[in-house]
Amino acid sequence: MRKIHEDLAYYADDRFAAYLENEALGEVLQASMNQQAQTLLNKRIVPKDSILGARLSTFEWANQNASTAISDPNPGSNKIAVFLDTTATIAVEVFQADAPANVLSTIRFSLSEIRIPIAYQNNKILLSQPEYSIKVDEFKRANPGNNDIELARMEGVIGYSVVPKAIANILSQPVAYDLSILFPSIHFGSNAKLFAVNKGKAVGIVTEFRMNEGHLPCLCDGPDIGLKPPPVFQDDSQGKGEGDTIGAGGLSTPIPERKDPHKDFGLRPNGSGVAGLYISRKTASAITRIDRAAKDINLSVSDNGFIGFTADATVSFGEASLSFDTAGGGIFVDQDIAVTVKVAVTQDLCFARIPIGGGLAFCSPLHPNPNVRLGFYPAVDQQGTVKLRGTLVSIDDLNLTLVAGTIYDLMDFGIGFLAEFIGKNVLNNILADKLGSAIRNKLKEQISSSQWDLVDGVPVVVRNDVRRIFSAPYDVGPNSLLISFDYRNADR
Secondary structure, three states, rough: OOOHHHHHHHHOOOOOEEEEHHHHHHHHHHHHHHHHHHEEEEOOEEEOOEEEEEEEEEEOOOOOOEEEEEEEOOOOOOOOOOOOOOOOOEEEEEEEEOOOEOOOOOOOOEEEEEEEEEEEEEOEEEEEEOEEEEEEEEEEEEOOOOHHHHHHHHHHHHHHHHHHHHHHHHHHHOOEHHHHOOOOOOEEEOOOOOEEEEOOEEEEEOOOOOOOOOOOOOOOOOOOOEEEOOOOOOOOOOOOOOEEEEEEOOOOOOOOOOOOOOOOOOOOOOOOHHHHHHHHEHHHHHHHHHHOOOEEEEEEEEEEOOEEEEEEEEEEEOOEEEEEEOOOEEEEEEEEEEEEEEEEEEEOOOEEEEEEEEEEEEEOOOOOOOOEEEEEEEEOOOEEEEEEEEEEEEEEOOEEEEEEEEOOOOOOHHHHHHHHEEEEEHHHHHHHHHHHHHHHHHHHHHOOOOEEEEEEEEHHOOOOOOOEEEEEEEOOOOOOEEEOOOOOEEOO
């Protein structure tokens, strides 16, 4: 069902948005009203010096799960109200004060056309100031021939004064839907706007927002990424002069997880659920936050053997570019990687180390901009929390070109020795795994810092049925992603 996605895209554009379907709002509203009614149910009320008493004996809904969010009918108004498309049956019994079991009369009411305006305030949706219709359906006496004046007076007071006032009190109790509980990682700010979406079946919340740093993801919760062995160094120094390319090799690179978005992240049907988030490019960038996580990796290693070296390596990540995985229903984050290695080779001579050469290694001209792609997909856990799970989708091989910078001692060592020493001893033997592991750890950090808990399913799962199957529906297009929460009960 694309309607919610399309409506939110229309109202939100590149801003952040969320939605609550009628089911979520209606259940909370009905549950609140039921709770208020239960405090009065079967509670005896006997006026002073009266021979009669009254009690609320019934408060039942014809349909526990029928509601819709609709636009306020006032011309020109952009207010939103929850309309409960169901009827409550209410019964009040009049009994003999000294014999409560002796029911003399039953008054039945119907409560319908309940419309409660909703508003946004301080990260909450507030429901208040109800409009409704209540009418007396029946006065039924246990003894139809009973013409007692006191009983008639009591029936009139109950039917046209006491019960309407009690219902007004029940409905006027403020209900606050705390969005920080439903969407734990996001604060909606102070300027949220409410809209009816999906033909009034849901309420959309459109706002500027900020990430709730109190729910910062755990950096230890990253995927277990392995490393590929580095390519074997190839000596190409024969016939080359100083400053030319003298060899080629590479680094160990992380192994992509190759996760299938449709199989490895739990139940993820296409569509929408009872609550969800509309994520535009701007929002996706704020959630993934790769631009803040990606800093240069600097590594320095040395060896003081007879022929020794000092190597300084830098791995730089480019600016993150974002796109949506329209096939898998997720977010792609791509970054270029640049690698530079400077090596100075030294020799131990008469208790002093003298430079005998050096080299510079960098990414091969054939692969000038190796790319790493991370993927982030909605996934649901056993408790119904929708998380944004990260994975390493792909990474290009980090092929290096080695250039001889300087050769100081050509009598003992030639360019072939220098190429072999730097390529095999430094690049393949030491830096390959060290830099590969550093890149792997950086990618795990980037993934972990973006795995937010987006939707907490608990606030919308209010039924008692324990046989639940949670899912994370999604709908995705070139410019935005809809991440939802849904559940399937035995009675649904």
